[in-house]
Amino acid sequence: MGIRGAETSRRGLLKLAGASAFAGVAGERAVAGVRGKVVVVGGGFGGAAVARYLKLHSAELDIVLVERNEKFSTCPFSNTVIGGFNELEFVTFGYEGLRADGVEVLIGNVVEIDAGGNSIRLSGGEGISYDRLVVSPGIDFKWDAIEGYDEAAAERMPHAWKAGSQTALLRRQLEAMEDGGLVVIAAPVTPFRCPPGPYERASLVANYLSERKPRSKVLILDSKDGFSKQGLFREGWERLYPGMIEWIGFSDGGNVIEVDARSMVVRTDFEEFRPDVANIVPPQRAARLLDTAGLAEGGDWCRVDPRTFESAAAPNIHVLGDACVAGAMPKSGHSANSQAKACARAIASLLAGESPREPAYINTCYSLLSEDYGISVAGVYRPDENGEIASVPGAGGSSPPDAPAEYRQAEAEYARGWFANITAEMFG
């Protein structure tokens, strides 16, 4: 059995439906009705989840997942690798679980989407046709939005905003740094992948430095005047790493406009810094692949239907995760996962000639400030009458301020629990 408990799940659900005695029979007929080929591009938070849930709901569907890399390293918990609590292997997963579920996983680089021809093309030239396409390729960086910050510069000044070799590079640089060094983290304009991510990273870098190189400093240069869970992060920094982390917002000169990776210079509107380690997180947009089918409509992100995640620009193509505009939902792995589940149901409905049901979504972003200090922000969302995905009023929100240590400790434990379960759901 591929996915742990998939059988149980099926049985549970059938049992639920089994209130009617003919559910089993109806099930078989229905499955036979839902045939077709769904191609998924990207085996990350949106893509791996949608492929598995499609297979679970509609076993007869042909599901082909095309992913560039043999292994996927999650950005969630990659800051614990940078902070030195975990090795890169801890956040790295293979596609065996999906294959065992019957998903055909192809390792390849998709270079074109032909919306008119209902097909995609790989870098080797081969084409794959689809009845429905789901794309969840994540972000690309706007190289040179910060002058001098291009792919080559990222080898000296890592972004570590896609996990893997960049994560390992930033970790090595921190290990090599002398005590008393300066670490600069440049945080981008909104919207970007994982709003609390830069500040979690600053925390876990400070955690490492305070234990091993206590005279060092972490300086966050921000292109914004505020950030996610700001009060909670500041409270935690004062408690855990007093004096070590400094944050400079946009209005105070935090906006990084230029870097020189060779001489290790970082310039803002007002000032010049010479850090020992520079982590530059550049401005972002939806993966450029999506432009081959005009899915971003000349902009940075892809508009979608709030119920099915079908593109506003092209029929039969669904866009999930960081690449899409999902109203009040932040660009997070949990959001992508939640969207994938609703999308899998919607596609099964559409292929069966039914109209999709009304979805609801949940997101949570846990952040660790140390191994036993966690905070969170959560939300419950539904499509509203304007066709936007809106937060349910009264629900969601952040962890309380000034909570006792046991509360922060419990949230750190739950953050690890979340990671264990969501990655098992995707890859286990």
Place this chain on the structure above:
Amino acid sequence: MKAALLSIPALFLAAAANSDDIGFSGMPEMCASCHGRDGASSGSMPSLAPLDEESVRLLLEAYRSGEIEGTIMNRIARGLTDAEIASLAEYFGELEE
């Protein structure tokens, strides 16, 4: 009629087409990223599978009203409707045995 997945469908979907049942909103799946698939958690998050229907309902209502205080569950339960709580309770209750 308690409906669930689109795999069960055609006939069944048609029968339940007018139901605003939780199964169709897919809410139980939304709990899985934290509580594990089929309510079986592999980490620190509580497993939901061992709970019976009544317990799930009472717990969700208590988190929603604030009668019990957790770390995050209150913030999530406040987003659930009565109908969703009833259906979630039935769904996870079914996984019990």
